Amino acid sequence: MIQKLVQASVAALLFSVSGCAWLVGDKEDPRVAEVASFKPVQPERWTLKNGLTVLYLKDDELPIVTGKLLIRGGSLWAPDVPTGSVSAMGDQMRQGGAGKLSADALDLELEKLAATVSSSMSTEFGAVAFSSLSSDVDRVFPLFADVVLRPRFEADRLMLWKGQSLESIRRRKEDPSTVVSVAFLQLVYGNTPYGRVALEGDVAAISRDRLVALHEKFIRPDGAILVVTGRIDRQHVEKLVEQQFGSWRARGSSLPPPPPVNFQPTPGVYFISLPFSQATVQLGQLGVPRLTPDYPEIDIFNEVFGSSGFGSRLMERVRTELGLSYGIYGGISPGVVKGMNYVFLQTKAQSVYPAIDEAIGVLQGLQQVPPTEGEIQEKKAAIRNSFVFNFDTPADVAGRQARLELLKYPADYDQTYLPKIEAVSPQGVQQVAQTRWDPSQFVVVVVGNEGAYEALAASMKEKTGPLGLFGLKKLGFESAIVGH
Amino acid sequence: MQSRRVMRQILGLVLMLSLGLLPQASQAQSSDSTSALAEMASKVRTYTLKNGLRVILYNRGEAPVFSGAVVVRVGGSDEVVGETGISHIFEHMAFKGSDTVGTKDYGRERKLLARLEELAAESSAAQSLSPEQQKEWDEIHKELRSIWISDDFTRRYEKQGATGQNATTDKEYTKYFVNLPRSAFEFWCEMESDRLLNPVMRQFYQERDVVLEERRMRFEDDPGGRLYELLLGVAYQRHPYRAPVIGYEHDIRSLTATRLEEFRKRYYVPSNMVVSVVGKLNPDEDMKVIEEYFGRLPKGAPVARDIDAEGLQEGERRIQLTMAASPEVIVAYRKPNYPDPDDAPISVMAEILAGSKISPLYTELVKRKQVAASIGNDEGPGIAYPNLLMFSATVKAPHTTEQVINAFDSVISRFRRTGATQEQLDVAKRSIGMTYLAHLQSNQSLALDFASSELVFGSWKASVDWYDAMSKVSIADIRQVADKYLVPESRTIATIERKK
Numbered sequence: 001m002i003q004k005l006v007q008a009s010v011a012a013l014l015f016s017v018s019g020c021a022w023l024v025g026d027k028e029d030p031r032v033a034e035v036a037s038f039k040p041v042q043p044e045r046w047t048l049k050n051g052l053t054v055l056y057l058k059d060d061e062l063p064i065v066t067g068k069l070l071i072r073g074g075s076l077w078a079p080d081v082p083t084g085s086v087s088a089m090g091d092q093m094r095q096g097g098a099g100k101l102s103a104d105a106l107d108l109e110l111e112k113l114a115a116t117v118s119s120s121m122s123t124e125f126g127a128v129a130f131s132s133l134s135s136d137v138d139r140v141f142p143l144f145a146d147v148v149l150r151p152r153f154e155a156d157r158l159m160l161w162k163g164q165s166l167e168s169i170r171r172r173k174e175d176p177s178t179v180v181s182v183a184f185l186q187l188v189y190g191n192t193p194y195g196r197v198a199l200e201g202d203v204a205a206i207s208r209d210r211l212v213a214l215h216e217k218f219i220r221p222d223g224a225i226l227v228v229t230g231r232i233d234r235q236h237v238e239k240l241v242e243q244q245f246g247s248w249r250a251r252g253s254s255l256p257p258p259p260p261v262n263f264q265p266t267p268g269v270y271f272i273s274l275p276f277s278q279a280t281v282q283l284g285q286l287g288v289p290r291l292t293p294d295y296p297e298i299d300i301f302n303e304v305f306g307s308s309g310f311g312s313r314l315m316e317r318v319r320t321e322l323g324l325s326y327g328i329y330g331g332i333s334p335g336v337v338k339g340m341n342y343v344f345l346q347t348k349a350q351s352v353y354p355a356i357d358e359a360i361g362v363l364q365g366l367q368q369v370p371p372t373e374g375e376i377q378e379k380k381a382a383i384r385n386s387f388v389f390n391f392d393t394p395a396d397v398a399g400r401q402a403r404l405e406l407l408k409y410p411a412d413y414d415q416t417y418l419p420k421i422e423a424v425s426p427q428g429v430q431q432v433a434q435t436r437w438d439p440s441q442f443v444v445v446v447v448g449n450e451g452a453y454e455a456l457a458a459s460m461k462e463k464t465g466p467l468g469l470f471g472l473k474k475l476g477f478e479s480a481i482v483g484h
Numbered sequence: 485m486q487s488r489r490v491m492r493q494i495l496g497l498v499l500m501l502s503l504g505l506l507p508q509a510s511q512a513q514s515s516d517s518t519s520a521l522a523e524m525a526s527k528v529r530t531y532t533l534k535n536g537l538r539v540i541l542y543n544r545g546e547a548p549v550f551s552g553a554v555v556v557r558v559g560g561s562d563e564v565v566g567e568t569g570i571s572h573i574f575e576h577m578a579f580k581g582s583d584t585v586g587t588k589d590y591g592r593e594r595k596l597l598a599r600l601e602e603l604a605a606e607s608s609a610a611q612s613l614s615p616e617q618q619k620e621w622d623e624i625h626k627e628l629r630s631i632w633i634s635d636d637f638t639r640r641y642e643k644q645g646a647t648g649q650n651a652t653t654d655k656e657y658t659k660y661f662v663n664l665p666r667s668a669f670e671f672w673c674e675m676e677s678d679r680l681l682n683p684v685m686r687q688f689y690q691e692r693d694v695v696l697e698e699r700r701m702r703f704e705d706d707p708g709g710r711l712y713e714l715l716l717g718v719a720y721q722r723h724p725y726r727a728p729v730i731g732y733e734h735d736i737r738s739l740t741a742t743r744l745e746e747f748r749k750r751y752y753v754p755s756n757m758v759v760s761v762v763g764k765l766n767p768d769e770d771m772k773v774i775e776e777y778f779g780r781l782p783k784g785a786p787v788a789r790d791i792d793a794e795g796l797q798e799g800e801r802r803i804q805l806t807m808a809a810s811p812e813v814i815v816a817y818r819k820p821n822y823p824d825p826d827d828a829p830i831s832v833m834a835e836i837l838a839g840s841k842i843s844p845l846y847t848e849l850v851k852r853k854q855v856a857a858s859i860g861n862d863e864g865p866g867i868a869y870p871n872l873l874m875f876s877a878t879v880k881a882p883h884t885t886e887q888v889i890n891a892f893d894s895v896i897s898r899f900r901r902t903g904a905t906q907e908q909l910d911v912a913k914r915s916i917g918m919t920y921l922a923h924l925q926s927n928q929s930l931a932l933d934f935a936s937s938e939l940v941f942g943s944w945k946a947s948v949d950w951y952d953a954m955s956k957v958s959i960a961d962i963r964q965v966a967d968k969y970l971v972p973e974s975r976t977i978a979t980i981e982r983k984k
Contacts, residue, residue, distance in 0.1 A: 032667040034764070035548040061544070064921060107841045112907075114914035133918070160851060167810075167857035167880045174809045176705055275808060277704040278697065309649075310579070310638035320634045323693030326701055346701055378643050385645025388665050392547045393925065 040391035043227075043398040044234060048241070050250040052221040055402055056237050057229045059394035065137045065230035066395060068129040069148060070406050073218035075123050076193045076258045076336065081214070082205040084198030088161060089153075089214040090121025093128065096157040096211075099146030103157045106143065115140040117147050123194070124258070124336055125406060126218060134231045137240070145244035148219060153211045165203045173477055176280035176346070179447045183272060183477070184282040187443045188340060190263035221248045225402040229395045261286065261338045269444040269460070269472045271453050279352035279448030279456075283359070284342030285441045290334040290407065296420040297428040298436070302331035303379040304371050304429060305363065306343065311382065313362045318345065324355045332436055341437055349452035353459035353467070356446075360439055360466040367437065370430035383421055439466045528934070528944065529767045531774075535783045537754035539774055540934045540944055543765040544927070548666040550763025551648075551927035554676050555935035558751035559656045560729035561791065561866055566738070569695070569731015570747050572653040573739060576691050578660065579637050579651070582682040585675070586636040590684070593631045596624050597686065597741070604740045610689055611737055632686060640675065644668040648928060653729055655866030657936055661928055666764050673777035676759075680752060681780055685741035692736060699730050707809035707980055715978035716865055718803045719816050719872060723794040725865050753784030760935035762927040794870065801976040811879035812980040813888050816872040817969050819863070823941070828953040829961040830969060834861045834873055835912040836904050836962070837895070842911070845875065848895050855883040855891050868940045872976075873969065885979040896970050903963040913955060 043057040075086040094117055097103035110117060115132040117140070128148050132140035172178050182197050189195025226245070228237050265286060292298070306314035306329050318328050330343030343363075347355040391397050404413060444467070446456060453474070460467050524542070531539040559571050583590045603617050604610040613621055641649055641662060649662040664672055703709040713728045720726035730736075759778060761770070797818050819830050838845040838861040849856040856877040863873055877888050904912075934944040 029667065029670060030769075031548075031669050035665045035667040038548045040547065062921060062925065104842075111840050111842050111911045111915060114911075114918035116918075131918075160854070163854055163880060164857045167878065170881060171810050171878075174707060278700045308642060310635040311642040316634045319694055320687060321629070321690065323690035324697070326694050326698040347697060348700060378639065382642045382645060385643070385665055385668070386647050388547060388549055388645070389647050389663065392549055393545070395925075 035388060038388065038391075040397050041394065043229075043394075043401060046238075048221065048246060048248075050221040050245075050248050051223060052241075052245055052248065053223075053225045053405070054237070054241055055225060055227045055398045056234055057394040057398045058232070058234070059229050060231050063134045063231050064131060065134050065140075065228065065232045066129070066131040067141075067144065067226065067228040068127055068399065068402070069224060069226045070402050071126040071128075071219060071224045072124070072406055073220075073255055074121050074125055075196070077255055078214060078217070079193045079259065081210060082198075082202040083196040084165065084202045085206050085210050086121045086214055086218075087198075088158070088165075088206050089211045089218075090119055090126055091161060092153050092158060092211055093119040093151040093215065093219075094147050095161065096154045097152035098143070099150045099152075101143070101146070103152070103154045106146075109143065110140075113140055115143075117144050119147055121218065137232060137236075141240045142244060149245075149248060151215060153208050153215075155208055158206070158208055158211070162203050162206070165198070166200060169198065169200055169203070173274065176274065176276045176278065176447045177344075179272060179274065179477055180280045180282045180344075180445050183270065183447070183475070184284070184342070184443065184445045187270060187445060188263075188265050188284070188286055189261060190265070192261050192263050193259055194261055194335070194337075195263070220251045221245065222251050223254060223406075225406055227395075227398045227402045229398050258336045265441070265443050267441050267443060267470060269446065269456070269467060269470045271456065271472060271474045272445070272447045272477050273450060273453060273474060274447055274477065275449050276447065277349065277449070278346045279349050279355075279446055279452040280344075280346045281352065281356055281444065281446050282342055282344050283356065283442050283444040284330070284340055285438065285443065287332055287339035287341045288334050288436060289337055289339065291409070292334070294428070294432060294436075295334070296417070296424050297432045298332050298334070299383070299421065300376060300379050300424045301366070301429045301432040301436075303382065304375060305366060305433075306330035308379075308382070311378070313365070314343065314345075314359060317362050318355060318358050322354075322358065324351050324358065328355075328359065330359070332432070349449055350455050352446060352448060352452045352456050353463070356444065356467060357463075357465045360442075363433060363437055363439065364466070366430060366433035370426035373426055376424065376426050376429065380421055380424070384418060387418070440469055442466075442470075444470065525945075529771075530938075530944070531771060533754065533775060533779050535754040535779065535781050537778055537781060538758045538938055539771070539778070540758065540760040540931075540938060541765055541767045541770065542762045542930065542934070543767055544762060544930075545764055548764045549663060549927070550666060550669065550761055550765060551661060551663045551931045552672045552676065553659060553661040553760045553928070553931040553935050554680070554757060555660075555760065555932065555939060556658045556752060556757045557656060557787070557939040558658055558756065559654050559866070560727060561655045561724045561869065562751065562789065563724060563727060563731075565727060565732070566735060567743070568727045568735045569729070570735075570739060570744065571658055571751075572730055573692065573695050573736065574744050574747055575651045575653045575658050575660075576695060577685055577688060577741075577744060578679055578683060579635075580684060580686050580688075580691070581633075581637045582678045582684055584682070585640065585678065586633050586684065586686060588631050588633060593628065593684070593686065596628055596631075597684070600624055600689075601740060601742045604689075605742070609738045609740045628686070634687070637675070637679070640671075644671055655725060655729060655864075656868045656940060659932055659935070661932060663763075663928060669770060670773050670777075673773050677777040677780060680757075680778075683748065685744055688741040688744070692739065695730070695736055696733065699733060699736065702730060703728065707805070707807060708812065710807075711805055711812055711814060711978050711980055714803050714805055715814055715816055715874075715976060718801050718978070719797075719818070719976040720794055722792045723869060724791060725794075725869065725871070749784070751787060753787065754778075754781050755784070756787045756939075758935040758938045760931040760938075762931040762934070791869070797974045797976075800972045803976065803978045804981055805979070806981045806983050808983050809980050810881070811885045811888075811982060812876065813879065813885050813892075814874055814876045814978045815889070815892060816874045816976045816978070817971075818974040819871060819873045819969050821867055821869060821871050822946070822950055825953065826965050826968070828950055829957045829965045830873055831863065832909065832912050832916070832954060832957045833904070833962050833965055834863070834875075835916055836908045837861065837899065838875055839912060839915060844895050844899060845892065849877060849888065849891050853887075853891050854880060855887045856880055885981065889977065889979075900966050900970060903966065904959055906959065909957070909959055909962065913957070916954065 043055040045055050047053045078086050097106050113136045117130045119128040130144040185195050306312045314328050318324050325345045325347045328345040332341045333339045343359045529541045587593050607613045645665045647663045651660045717726050820826055838859055845859050857880040858878050860876045879888050937944045937946045
């Protein structure tokens with residue numbers, strides 16, 4: 001309630017807090033030594049003949065077992081199908097029945113077992129997960145394998161999914177954050193696989209045959225990682241995995257590199273008029289791939305600039321000092337090929353110009369003057385000291401390792417991360433602000449009422465701030481989406 | 485802030501440990517759970533300091549981390565119209581620091597803040613400052629900005645490695661919580677006790693604007709938030725559950741830092757708070773540190789509550805919100821709260837009716853008739869007073885709210901006639917247990933659940949009793965509560981209709 005931290009929108013940051021050493025505090029407190037000497041248990045790993053890697057870590061605290069299969073692949077590698085097809089396939093693996101069980105029978109069986117199986121596919125990877133009481137794992141694991149290998153994709157369930165998706169598309173306009181993020185994505189990535197947004201026509205065009213073909217294309221053991229943790233022995237896991245996935249056929253090939261971002265955004269202020277009392281803003285530009293040489297500098301930059309809640313300059317200036325916004329955050333979110341640099345904020349209609357102006361001002365401040373040594377030290381300490389939370393539970397440890405591997409992070413990433421963070425200088429952070437951000441290239445999307453439009457138009461006319469560079473263009477929500 | 489399902493969250497701990505008692509679990513499972521429950525119970529330690537503050541510690545896990553929670557028994561249900569939202573805005577102010585945190589010169593700052601309050605008192609809470617007053621107001625702020633260290637409190641936490649630091653306010657609680665490495669245990673005790681002991685209401689008038697922004701986001705621009713606010717205002721006529729926790733706009737604008745200070749003195753007293761810590765602990769040693777810091781809090785007067793009970797509902801109530809938004813329906817039935825013996829059967833009944841994809845409401849409304857895109861169920865808005873069992877549905881175009889309500893009613897009538905099957909009952913109980921087994925792997929959830937349970941029911945073990953009751957719910961109990969509570973006379977229906 002008091003702070004809305006950046007979570008969903010900066011997925012890459014999930015992987016960036018890591019390392020191998022601990023801060024030792026300045027007091028003689030035995031608790032400090034406990035943290036310093038902590039060594040998280042590492043998962044055991046083995047690889048099946050077909051290429052499926054298993055990461056296993058025992059956790060006896062509760063009588064449950066959880067597992068997750070991660071697969072590289074997604075809509076980036078399926079540019080020619082109706083938008084939403086890959087995500088429909090991911091959803092329908094579980095929802096459309098599997099193996100010998102119809103969709104209804106699978107729902108009932110899992111409810112009876114108080115177990116869950118879920119499945120999803122996104123742009124870059126897919127995940128199928130299960131949770132089960134330890135005592136029921138011999139019944140649940142085969143159902144999980146059915147969902148992975150033998151989904152039925154029943155037509156009735158696809159129809160149900162379509163109806164629900166159409167309803168959620170109809171409702172998109174009613175949530176300002178959704179409107180702003182959809183429009184921003186489209187204006188920054190255009191009609192590339194990175195920017196696509198499903199429309200009514202896409203949903204209608206998705207067929208069962210398409211789902212079957214996409215399943216065949218993406219769901220493969222080569223390079224896939226299965227994580228299993230909980231109260232279960234290794235031998236038991238080995239047996240289940242061999243029984244259920246041993247004969248899964250390898251393809252012997254891997255995915256081609258992800259497609260490039262062949263799109264040049266047109267800078268400007270884009271206004272979408274909808275009757276909300278607050279104006280919602282997302283601004284920014286195309287960004288960087290993961291693991292650029294300056295990624296430690298980028299991580300510190302994000303902390304200083306806007307991804308660390310109250311500790312960040314965006315929050316301090318726009319919220320705490322000026323009272324202009326409840327929710328404001330931003331940063332560099334690295335992506336597969338090009339991520340995005342962005343700021344998100346919400347403010348009352350009349351203050352939309354000053355809020356944007358102040359947010360860009362915070363960025364320009366970092367471009368002009370490096371952060372202080374003290375500020376950098378604070379951020380380094382924050383990263384170092386919170387590092388332990390990557391290893392809080394066995395599921396965290398194993399899950400993190402699986403994600404790093406799947407996204408092809410170097411094997412020594414964790415070992416080298418904290419030393420690299422330690423080496424970051426204030427000038428390095430300033431360089432990130434200077435080289436990775438260019439306000440003249442900004443796409444600024446504003447969703448708000450007519451009052452917000454008038455306030456913005458009037459201020460843009462008279463002021464010479466960063467927004468003075470741009471034209472103000474009014475868009476309908478539909479016209480902001482490519483394909484309309 | 486939205487404390488729906490709080491009861492179940494509180495009770496989750498025990499659910500997860502007693503899964504083995506349920507019919508389908510194996511013998512081995514049963515003994516696993518029983519021993520896990522016994523182990524947990526033996527490790528939860530409770531203490532009461534001399535000043536009346538209750539402390540709950542639970543040592544678990546391997547990683548050297550802990551979740552700390554300070555929970556205060558104050559929220560929307562303690563407020564009256566004219567001052568709604570005061571608990572919530574105080575929660576925001578509790579992050580502004582103290583006489584030593586957040587300031588470069590408290591002596592000077594104190595004088596300036598006092599002058600601001602004089603000006604606020606003369607100008608309807610600084611809403612109608614004269615030009616001269618405004619000038620002075622701005623000058624004082626200019627000087628204050630050179631004294632303040634913005635966000636010092638949270639920055640110090642961040643530096644220690646804090647994650648998940650936040651606070652929430654709901655109908656009966658204000659909760660402050662954070663995860664830290666064990667090395668920061670003493671730091672946490674010092675910071676939390678300091679903000680209780682020496683808080684400074686700095687940057688209050690800026691924060692009041694922030695809260696107004698929050699209100700716009702959560703209520704004015706969120707059709708669901710507005711509908712919920714309307715529903716409570718109709719379902720409750722006298723009880724303070726009727727007012728929104730975030731407060732009415734007028735009330736928020738009328739608050740001053742002076743009024744917040746009075747509020748704090750009344751409610752932020754040790755007997756009205758619980759400190760709860762879960763994670764890697766050494767209870768004997770850690771308790772000494774807690775006592776050293778939290779023992780400094782003065783005892784204060786016990787909190788007296790005099791809250792009007794809601795009368796009997798005599799007839800169905802309906803409220804309609806017409807706006808540019810897609811149709812929604814909430815059907816809310818009045819119900820008693822824990823420890824009433826009907827509370828647990830009602831929760832199980834709700835799980836049977838709407839808790840899964842095999843439930844009758846989902847099957848009929850979403851899968852068969854396809855009049856709704858999704859359904860949900862919840863209990864709230866609080867847990868300390870008689871509350872509501874709520875079913876919600878997002879209407880699927882081109883259907884209408886009326887069609888959804890009719891389909892809903894036909895499922896409820898049939899359920900009242902036929903009752904639940906043994907299989908439905910077993911599945912629902914297992915499902916409630918498993919949901920929280922997953923949910924409560926988190927130190928933070930456990931810490932908050934212990935403290936909340938202790939504050940409203942007088943014991944963190946209240947959850948054990950609820951679980952026992954839940955596990956004993958029979959088909960006959962379900963039929964009895966369905967007959968008694970799923971009746972039109974005691975329900976309120978709130979709908980969103982699309983503005984033409």
